[in-house]
Amino acid sequence: METVIEDVRVRKILDSRGNPTIEVDVITWNGFGRAAAPSGASTGTREVVAFPEGGVDKVISELEDVISSELIGMDAEYLEDIDLILKEIDGTENLSNIGGNTIVAVSMAAAKAAASSYNLPLYKFLGGNFATSIPYPLGNMINGGAHAGKHAPDIQEFLVIPKGASDIQEAVFANSKVHARIRELIQAKDPEFTGGKGDEGGWAPKISNYEALEIQARACEEIGDETGIEIRPSLDFAATELWNLKEEKYVYRRENIKRDTGEQIEFVKELIKTYKMFFIEDPLHESDFQGFAQLTKEIGDKCIICGDDIFVTNYKILKKGIEMGAANAIIIKPNQIGTLTDTYKTVKLAKENNYIPVVSHRSGETTDETIAHLAVAFSAPIIKTGAIGGERIAKLNELIRIQEEIPYARMANLPER
Numbered sequence: 001m002e003t004v005i006e007d008v009r010v011r012k013i014l015d016s017r018g019n020p021t022i023e024v025d026v027i028t029w030n031g032f033g034r035a036a037a038p039s040g041a042s043t044g045t046r047e048v049v050a051f052p053e054g055g056v057d058k059v060i061s062e063l064e065d066v067i068s069s070e071l072i073g074m075d076a077e078y079l080e081d082i083d084l085i086l087k088e089i090d091g092t093e094n095l096s097n098i099g100g101n102t103i104v105a106v107s108m109a110a111a112k113a114a115a116s117s118y119n120l121p122l123y124k125f126l127g128g129n130f131a132t133s134i135p136y137p138l139g140n141m142i143n144g145g146a147h148a149g150k151h152a153p154d155i156q157e158f159l160v161i162p163k164g165a166s167d168i169q170e171a172v173f174a175n176s177k178v179h180a181r182i183r184e185l186i187q188a189k190d191p192e193f194t195g196g197k198g199d200e201g202g203w204a205p206k207i208s209n210y211e212a213l214e215i216q217a218r219a220c221e222e223i224g225d226e227t228g229i230e231i232r233p234s235l236d237f238a239a240t241e242l243w244n245l246k247e248e249k250y251v252y253r254r255e256n257i258k259r260d261t262g263e264q265i266e267f268v269k270e271l272i273k274t275y276k277m278f279f280i281e282d283p284l285h286e287s288d289f290q291g292f293a294q295l296t297k298e299i300g301d302k303c304i305i306c307g308d309d310i311f312v313t314n315y316k317i318l319k320k321g322i323e324m325g326a327a328n329a330i331i332i333k334p335n336q337i338g339t340l341t342d343t344y345k346t347v348k349l350a351k352e353n354n355y356i357p358v359v360s361h362r363s364g365e366t367t368d369e370t371i372a373h374l375a376v377a378f379s380a381p382i383i384k385t386g387a388i389g390g391e392r393i394a395k396l397n398e399l400i401r402i403q404e405e406i407p408y409a410r411m412a413n414l415p416e417r
């Protein structure tokens with residue numbers, strides 16, 4: 001049997017922040033799969049626990065044998081069985097015993113091993129022959145908040161999407177051109193800017209939120225005119241990081257401004273209208289389903305309203321969002337929920353309810369390229385995985401290879417906004 005697991009190996013490797021993370025190899029009779037876990041900095045409180053107490057070292061020293069002895073002899077093709085066993089080994093709801101990051105790395109490595117046993121790329125093994133659409137890359141241009149130093153903007157991510165690109169190569173190069181133009185525009189504002197970047201490869205300048213918004217808009221327009229590709233600005237507020245629970249206000253430290261929920265909603269709407277934002281992520285904190293619902297109702301037809309910390313890739317939580325009309329898109333980060341099976345369940349529920357799945361990297365990444373395959377397998381119209389930097393281009397360049405492999409590859413259908 002080609003897909004029977006013969007060995008599982010776990011090792012400690014570096015992530016892009018220099019922190020330890022886990023890489024797993026799954027070896028079958030006829031195949032091999034390798035995957036590594038990413039990690040977040042602005043994490044949602046309802047995410048599964050990344051690592052058990054004792055961290056990666058505990059997983060290597062104490063848990064590797066437990067996991068491998070359970071998995072050896074199982075069929076890697078039966079992903080749901082593998083994921084069930086992993087959850088059983090853990091035994092907790094929030095995966096705190098062996099860690100969601102341990103589980104996600106094993107789960108993804110097992111799927112890759114099964115695919116490799118049949119000599120198939122992962123996107124095809126999971127998505128079949130009809131998985132032919134390539135997601136648009138939503139690229140990080142300026143980093144702020146928890147992903148940059150204290151003089152950078154409060155808004156966590158200033159992103160762009162080349163929605164007029166006709167293929168993935170055109171799309172990723174349009175993003176890299178915007179990234180380069182933004183550096184020039186920052187430099188013109190602050191001649192002392194030394195080119196520092198944040199965790200996701202966006203620039204981390206000493207400028208205000210409004211200056212960043214102006215620069216972002218101008219770069220989109222200029223590169224759009226130069227290339228003839230429509231490029232639209234987008235934002236991730238990561239508003240849970242801005243929310244002060246005691247004061248019940250969003251605190252914009254850099255501008256010395258505090259906004260209550262009503263003011264925050266008005267502010268977000270004003271930015272969407274002024275800058276023709278295509279996509280807004282986490283404009284409100286992770287518990288404000290009501291605020292999300294209001295914003296979606298009032299402006300969701302003009303801009304994609306996406307939930308990250310609010311849903312944490314969890315289908316049970318997404319269900320509540322759907323019932324309330326909170327958001328119309330969801331960030332998909334496999335390590336927020338732990339297994340590929342549960343990730344898929346969330347994607348399926350989202351699509352059945354017209355929520356756009358946006359497959360996403362984490363701020364702490366490795367050169368693992370699995371999410372590029374997942375985005376194609378799930379026919380997700382958007383992938384958020386940076387624009388520049390080794391751990392970001394690992395995914396973007398993999399999409400270029402995937403596009404080349406698929407005979408009838410076409411860019412995804414993006415919703416009109």
Ligand SMILES: C=C(OP(=O)(O)O)C(=O)O
Binds near residue numbers: 361
């Ligand atoms: C990628 C993000 O950051 P992190 O990985 O730090 O949660 C995000 O908030 O969308």
Ligand SMILES: [Mg+2]
Binds near residue numbers: 236281331
């Ligand atoms: Mg986010």
